[in-house]
Amino acid sequence: MLTIRKRDASDKAGADASQPQIAVAERDGVLACVFSGNWTTRRVGEVDAEMRKVEKRNGFKTLALDLSKIGRMDTAGAWLIQRLVNTNEARGVEIRLQGQSETAATLLNAVGEAVRRAGEAQAIPRPNIIIRALELIGMRVYEMRDDFLAGMNILGATIRGAQMKLGRGHAVNPAAIFNQLDRMGVGAVPVVLLMSTIVGAIVAQQGAYQLRYFGADIFVVDLVGVLVLRELGVLMTAIMIAGRSGSAITAEIGSMKMREEVDALKVIGLNPIGVLVFPRLVALVIGLPCLTILANFAALGGGIAAAWLYSGIPPAAFIERLRVAIDLSTIFAGLIKAPFMAMIIGTIASVEGLKVGGSAESLGLHVTQSVVKSIFVVIILDGLFAIFYASISF
Numbered sequence: 001m002l003t004i005r006k007r008d009a010s011d012k013a014g015a016d017a018s019q020p021q022i023a024v025a026e027r028d029g030v031l032a033c034v035f036s037g038n039w040t041t042r043r044v045g046e047v048d049a050e051m052r053k054v055e056k057r058n059g060f061k062t063l064a065l066d067l068s069k070i071g072r073m074d075t076a077g078a079w080l081i082q083r084l085v086n087t088n089e090a091r092g093v094e095i096r097l098q099g100q101s102e103t104a105a106t107l108l109n110a111v112g113e114a115v116r117r118a119g120e121a122q123a124i125p126r127p128n129i130i131i132r133a134l135e136l137i138g139m140r141v142y143e144m145r146d147d148f149l150a151g152m153n154i155l156g157a158t159i160r161g162a163q164m165k166l167g168r169g170h171a172v173n174p175a176a177i178f179n180q181l182d183r184m185g186v187g188a189v190p191v192v193l194l195m196s197t198i199v200g201a202i203v204a205q206q207g208a209y210q211l212r213y214f215g216a217d218i219f220v221v222d223l224v225g226v227l228v229l230r231e232l233g234v235l236m237t238a239i240m241i242a243g244r245s246g247s248a249i250t251a252e253i254g255s256m257k258m259r260e261e262v263d264a265l266k267v268i269g270l271n272p273i274g275v276l277v278f279p280r281l282v283a284l285v286i287g288l289p290c291l292t293i294l295a296n297f298a299a300l301g302g303g304i305a306a307a308w309l310y311s312g313i314p315p316a317a318f319i320e321r322l323r324v325a326i327d328l329s330t331i332f333a334g335l336i337k338a339p340f341m342a343m344i345i346g347t348i349a350s351v352e353g354l355k356v357g358g359s360a361e362s363l364g365l366h367v368t369q370s371v372v373k374s375i376f377v378v379i380i381l382d383g384l385f386a387i388f389y390a391s392i393s394f
Contacts, residue, residue: 018037018038018043018071019037019038019043019046020035020036020037020038020039020043020044020046020047020077021035021036021037021047022034022035022036022047022050022051022054023036024054026057026060029060029061029062030060030061030062030063030064031054031057031060031062031063031064032064032066033054033063033064033065033066033084034066034069035065035066035067035069035070035081036069036070036071037069037070037071038070038071038072038073038077039070039072039073039074039076039077039078039080039081040072040073040074040076040077041074041075041076041077043077044076044077044080047080048080051080051083051084054084055083055084055087055088058091060093061093061094062093062094062095062096063084063085063088063093063094063095063096064096064098065081065084065085065095065096065097065098066098066099067081067097067098067099067100067104068098068099068100069099070100070104073104073107074107075107075111078104078107078108078110078111079111079115081108082108082111082112082115083115085112086112086115147348147351147373150351150354150355151347151348151351154273154277154281154347154350154351155343155347157271157273157274157277157278158273158277158278158281173279176279177279177282177283179279180279180280180282180283181283181286181287183245183248183283184241184244184245184248184280184283184284184287185283185286185287185288185290185291188240188241188244188245188287188291189291189294191240191244192237192240192291192294192295192298193294193295193298194298195236195240195295196233196236196237196294196295196296196298196299196302197298197299197301197302198302199228199232199236199299199302200224200228200232200298200299200300200301200302200303200306201302201303201305201306202302202306203223203224203227203228203232203299203303204220204223204224204302204303204304204305204306204307204310205306205310207219207220207223207224208220208306208307208310208311209310211223212311217311217312217313218311218313218317218321220303220307220311220313221303221307221313221318221321221322221325222321222325224299224300224303224307225300225303225322225325225326225330226325226326226330228296228299228300228303229296229326229330229331229333229334230330230333230334231334231382231386232299233292233295233296233299233334234292234295234334234335234337234338234341234382235378235379235382236295237288237291237292237295237338238288238337238338238341238342238345238378239375239378241284241287241288241291241342241345242345242349242371242374242375242378243371243375245284245345245349246345246346246348246349246370246371246374247349247367247370247371249280249346249349249350249353249370250349250350250352250353250356250366250367250370251353251363251367252276252353253276253277253349253350253353253354253356254352254353254354254356254362254363254366254367255356255363256276256353257353257354257356258356258357258358258359258362258363262276262354272354273350276350277346277350280346280349280350281342281343281346281347281350284342284343284345284346285339285342285343285346287342288338288339288341288342288345289335289338289339289342292334292335292338293335296331296334300322303318304318304319329394333385333389333394336385337381337382337385340381341378341381341382344374344377344378344381345374345378348370348373348374348377349370349374352366352367352369352370352373353366353370
């Protein structure tokens with residue numbers, strides 16, 4: 001709270017002189033108000049009711065305010081006086097201020113400007129829903145542009161090299177890469193296997209029920225094999241990695257940004273992208289294809305179990321039919337997507353982590369945005385790959 005003090009004889013007048021007071025007199029169309037005492041936050045409540053009575057008075061053309069007897073005044077007292085000024089200015093009354101010190105005048109001007117801006121902000125009419133929708137779309141487009149540029153910056157710096165120390169080449173730290181590979185790859189194996197097995201079993205079970213009406217139970221093998229190897233295996237793995245590892249990357253980098261550890265890396269000559277992003281991105285590019293292979297085997301295993309239980313197709317017959325239903329192009333159609341999805345997940349997670357501010361709320365917001373954006377872009381990329389494969393008959 002900004003407090004100003006005017007040194008005069010009223011400072012020595014004792015406790016009674018410190019009470020804020022207002023003397024009012026009206027003559028020849030002029031309302032004169034003389035303020036005295038200390039107009040501070042702790043005392044202005046004593047005179048607020050009297051000030052409101054003065055604000056309600058009318059029938060005068062000029063308001064003369066004498067501030068020469070005020071001892072101390074802070075923003076609360078300045079706001080009370082400025083409220084009286086604004087009320088009468090709105091009625092067209094002429095305002096005359098006298099006796100204020102230079103500091104008091106600066107404080108009154110600052111409070112008056114703040115009140116004026118608040119009034120203007122309230123007076124601005126709210127646009128209709130169409131304008132607000134278009135404005136929101138425009139803001140999101142600009143955010144997408146900024147995220148794209150930040151992602152390209154991270155990818156460019158990563159492709160150029162780790163850049164661990166300026167002027168010392170492009171050293172790569174294998175220990176950091178293997179550590180991240182263990183956390184993001186090996187640590188995700190149980191959940192990936194479990195989810196993929198369940199998804200493969202569900203696809204086979206639903207396919208068996210539908211194909212049974214046509215006497216085509218054996219085509220459950222084709223359904224499971226093609227759908228899992230081309231689409232579901234890599235897509236489900238990428239979504240789980242985006243939720244598990246992508247959020248972890250954003251949280252780790254974001255917490256470092258909050259504690260100013262990223263700035264500390266720059267101060268000691270280290271590139272934050274090389275130290276923080278490069279090992280995680282390399283680990284994702286290596287780990288996601290490996291997890292996709294495991295997910296494919298797990299989903300096929302779940303499909304074999306479901307087909308045996310619901311359609312009576314033994315595992316040997318399932319595998320024999322699978323050799324006819326798929327070929328190498330079916331397998332590679334899914335695996336080719338994995339490194340691209342890994343780069344997207346790592347880049348988006350790193351961009352959101354570097355955008356974290358200094359609060360826990362900002363960290364939670366960007367972690368959420370990281371997961372949502374990663375899953376959204378991964379699904380879009382999967383659709384683009386499907387269109388591309390169809391156009392080249394792959």
